[in-house]
Amino acid sequence: MAIVQCVPNFSEGRDLEKIEKIVTPLRGKQGVKLLNYEADENYNRVVVTVIGDPQKVKDAVLEAIGIAKDVIDLNTHKGQHSRFGATDVCPFIPIKDMTMQDAINLAKELGEEVSQKYEIPVFLYEEAATRPERKNLATVRKGEYEGLDKKFEDENWAPDFGKAKKHPNAGAIAIGARSPLIAYNINLDTENLDVASKIAKTIRFSSGGYRYIKAGPVEIPERKITQVTMNLTDYTKTSMYRAFETVKMEAKRYGVNVTGSEVVGLCPMEALIDVAGYYLGLENFSLDKVLETSLME
Amino acid sequence: MAIVQCVPNFSEGRDLEKIEKIVTPLRGKQGVKLLNYEADENYNRVVVTVIGDPQKVKDAVLEAIGIAKDVIDLNTHKGQHSRFGATDVCPFIPIKDMTMQDAINLAKELGEEVSQKYEIPVFLYEEAATRPERKNLATVRKGEYEGLDKKFEDENWAPDFGKAKKHPNAGAIAIGARSPLIAYNINLDTENLDVASKIAKTIRFSSGGYRYIKAGPVEIPERKITQVTMNLTDYTKTSMYRAFETVKMEAKRYGVNVTGSEVVGLCPMEALIDVAGYYLGLENFSLDKVLETSLME
Numbered sequence: 238m239a240i241v242q243c244v245p246n247f248s249e250g251r252d253l254e255k256i257e258k259i260v261t262p263l264r265g266k267q268g269v270k271l272l273n274y275e276a277d278e279n280y281n282r283v284v285v286t287v288i289g290d291p292q293k294v295k296d297a298v299l300e301a302i303g304i305a306k307d308v309i310d311l312n313t314h315k316g317q318h319s320r321f322g323a324t325d326v327c328p329f330i331p332i333k334d335m336t337m338q339d340a341i342n343l344a345k346e347l348g349e350e351v352s353q354k355y356e357i358p359v360f361l362y363e364e365a366a367t368r369p370e371r372k373n374l375a376t377v378r379k380g381e382y383e384g385l386d387k388k389f390e391d392e393n394w395a396p397d398f399g400k401a402k403k404h405p406n407a408g409a410i411a412i413g414a415r416s417p418l419i420a421y422n423i424n425l426d427t428e429n430l431d432v433a434s435k436i437a438k439t440i441r442f443s444s445g446g447y448r449y450i451k452a453g454p455v456e457i458p459e460r461k462i463t464q465v466t467m468n469l470t471d472y473t474k475t476s477m478y479r480a481f482e483t484v485k486m487e488a489k490r491y492g493v494n495v496t497g498s499e500v501v502g503l504c505p506m507e508a509l510i511d512v513a514g515y516y517l518g519l520e521n522f523s524l525d526k527v528l529e530t531s532l533m534e
Numbered sequence: 535m536a537i538v539q540c541v542p543n544f545s546e547g548r549d550l551e552k553i554e555k556i557v558t559p560l561r562g563k564q565g566v567k568l569l570n571y572e573a574d575e576n577y578n579r580v581v582v583t584v585i586g587d588p589q590k591v592k593d594a595v596l597e598a599i600g601i602a603k604d605v606i607d608l609n610t611h612k613g614q615h616s617r618f619g620a621t622d623v624c625p626f627i628p629i630k631d632m633t634m635q636d637a638i639n640l641a642k643e644l645g646e647e648v649s650q651k652y653e654i655p656v657f658l659y660e661e662a663a664t665r666p667e668r669k670n671l672a673t674v675r676k677g678e679y680e681g682l683d684k685k686f687e688d689e690n691w692a693p694d695f696g697k698a699k700k701h702p703n704a705g706a707i708a709i710g711a712r713s714p715l716i717a718y719n720i721n722l723d724t725e726n727l728d729v730a731s732k733i734a735k736t737i738r739f740s741s742g743g744y745r746y747i748k749a750g751p752v753e754i755p756e757r758k759i760t761q762v763t764m765n766l767t768d769y770t771k772t773s774m775y776r777a778f779e780t781v782k783m784e785a786k787r788y789g790v791n792v793t794g795s796e797v798v799g800l801c802p803m804e805a806l807i808d809v810a811g812y813y814l815g816l817e818n819f820s821l822d823k824v825l826e827t828s829l830m831e
Contacts, residue, residue: 242825272825288825332825417825424817481814497815506803506826513809517778518794520721528539528629528714529803529826531569531585 239335241291241343242417243298245327247305248320250281255308260285262300268293272503281316282325286503291335295347298327299354306355306407311382319375321382323407326374328363330417332505340414341365348412352399355407358389359398362413367397374411382408419469419508420501421477422455423484424462427493430454433463436487440465440480447483449475462496472508478515537630538588538637539714540595541799543622544602545611547578552605557582559597565590572798576754578613579622581717581799585629588636592644595624596651603652603704608679614752616672618679620704623671625660626711637711638662645709649696652704655686656695659710664694671708672748679705716766716805717798718774719752720781721759724790727751730760733784737762737777744780746772759793769805775812 249255256276263271268290276283285301287294302324309323327347329340341364348359366372380388385403388394395401396409403409425433433454438444441452449471455464465484469475485495507524514522524530546552553573560568565587573580582598584591599621606620624644626637638661645656663669667690677685682700685691692698693706700706722730730751735741738749746768752761762781766772782792804821811819821827 240826424815477810477814495815497817499817500819500823502823503825504823506807506824509810509824510803510806512814513774513806516813517774517809518721518792520794520796522797525570526797526800527803527806528800531567531800 240333242288242330242332243294246325247283250276259304262297263287269297280318282318310406311408321378321408322410324410326411328413328415344412344414348398357404358396358409360411361397362411364414377411416471422464422466423498424496425493426496432491437465439487447475478512536632539585539627539629540591542624544580545617547573556601559594560584566594577615579615583800607703608705618675618705619707621707623708641709641711645695654701655693655706657708658694659708660712662710674708719761719763720795721793722790723793729788734762736784744772775809
């Protein structure tokens with residue numbers, strides 16, 4: 238049974254009543270599960286995580302986008318986080334028994350429906366992008382809500398669905414597809430942030446490290462440790478164990494030890510099972526051999 | 535809805551045509567799902583995993599046992615694994631919405647049917663055992679097929695169902711109920727079976743090892759290796775990584791390396807995630823943080 242994850246971000250992080258209205262269509266539907274939603278007052282934004290059957294998740298999210306359009310007015314919206322729409326961004330992540338292409342198709346279906354039903358212009362981003370310069374969300378959203386009128390004057394910024402005209406209060410929306418991301422932190426038994434920083438540089442893509450790792454240093458003063466904090470942007474290509482063992486290897490250079498690690502938020506089963514497979518040297522192992530896999534079908 | 539798992543082991547691991555015949559009744563029936571079957575040439579044995587509605591699974595397995603009786607002749611059977619029947623062993627495992635007592639009752643129903651329909655003597659084992667000395671499968675099966683005539687001369691070994699007389703080609707069968715177990719084998723880079731045997735003894739309960747490990751040595755001549763073959767009978771108390779690391783530790787004594795391992799049949803997700811947690815030193819980790827967990831609720 239295919240499972241998709243969808244993480245729509247809505248531009249409301251303060252008014253809990255409005256937030257409840259927006260997430261209502263994501264509750265109590267068969268085949269759709271609202272996993273969590275985190276409202277940030279400073280950002281004035283709520284990040285919602287929902288998983289389930291791809292078509293049912295898409296239909297439920299379509300409803301939520303409609304409610305966000307009704308209750309959010311970008312003309313009066315203020316927040317720390319950049320945004321250009323009432324529903325600002327909506328990525329689909331293939332979790333199980335579906336390909337990235339399936340997630341891209343889902344993004345396109347939703348995009349077409351959003352533009353037709355709500356007259357909100359839609360940009361496709363990340364893996365669903367139709368042009369290279371639209372892959373990066375930051376580029377797509379540049380100028381934010383306030384810059385949309387100007388953006389649409391440029392024919393290079395015609396939306397992928399809908400007219401080149403912002404919705405009068407809901408702006409625009411970026412819909413896309415991407416790999417699941419794992420937020421993963423590794424603990425070092427040193428208070429020296431410089432060591433964590435040097436190690437982060439060796440493993441992150443931007444400084445010559447692994448292609449699917451973003452990394453930086455963090456201090457945890459109350460525990461007298463530092464962390465290498467990471468986003469693993471494609472765990473099927475850069476595994477958790479590889480990040481862990483490489484950090485251990487680099488830490489040796491500074492006489493520092495890795496004392497543990499943590500996953501922030503949710504983590505796909507496959508990523509953890511790959512770790513078990515590596516350390517146990519499992520032969521002929523696949524997800525089919527996990528009992529729960531078959532119970533979910 | 536109650537779900538039972540049943541893992542019949544049939545004494546045929548080489549002739550794929552025969553294996554297909556045996557598993558045929560487990561396919562395409564409503565309420566019965568054939569999850570996996572793994573034939574092992576050395577063992578000359580196939581381990582089948584089927585789940586579904588308890589009564590329907592029991593009926594389908596009864597059919598499969600009948601076919602195994604028709605196509606397997608223990609008089610000419612040779613393999614590394616001990617066995618005393620065409621269908622050698624058939625445990626029921628309660629998975630969902632059923633108790634161990636329900637699984638025991640199911641084992642008894644099947645036992646009675648097998649003895650009446652096929653004239654195969656049946657021993658109840660593990661949780662379904664009628665006497666303490668029959669709990670342990672190894673004791674029940676001691677002497678194997680070749681020793682059955684002698685075994686039945688001893689009135690203490692009268693079967694639980696059927697006459698005290700082996701079936702002329704299908705031998706006897708052990709039917710039982712148990713908690714989920716993990717069949718787990720660890721590879722050693724030595725052809726010396728004595729080393730595998732000594733290591734097996736250090737880790738298994740019966741010789742002073744871990745409480746929930748049963749273990750023995752196996753030769754894999756075509757790969758020029760040996761294995762410590764194990765049943766982890768309660769992975770929540772004796773974890774896979776503990777078995778793996780302890781075998782590694784003991785192997786050092788003989789200058790032997792652990793080169794990998796394998797899971798035979800199915801493995802609960804929790805057991806593998808525990809392994810990942812151990813090796814990555816994961817803090818504050820629980821099954822709730824696995825995406826798929828929330829899907830199964």
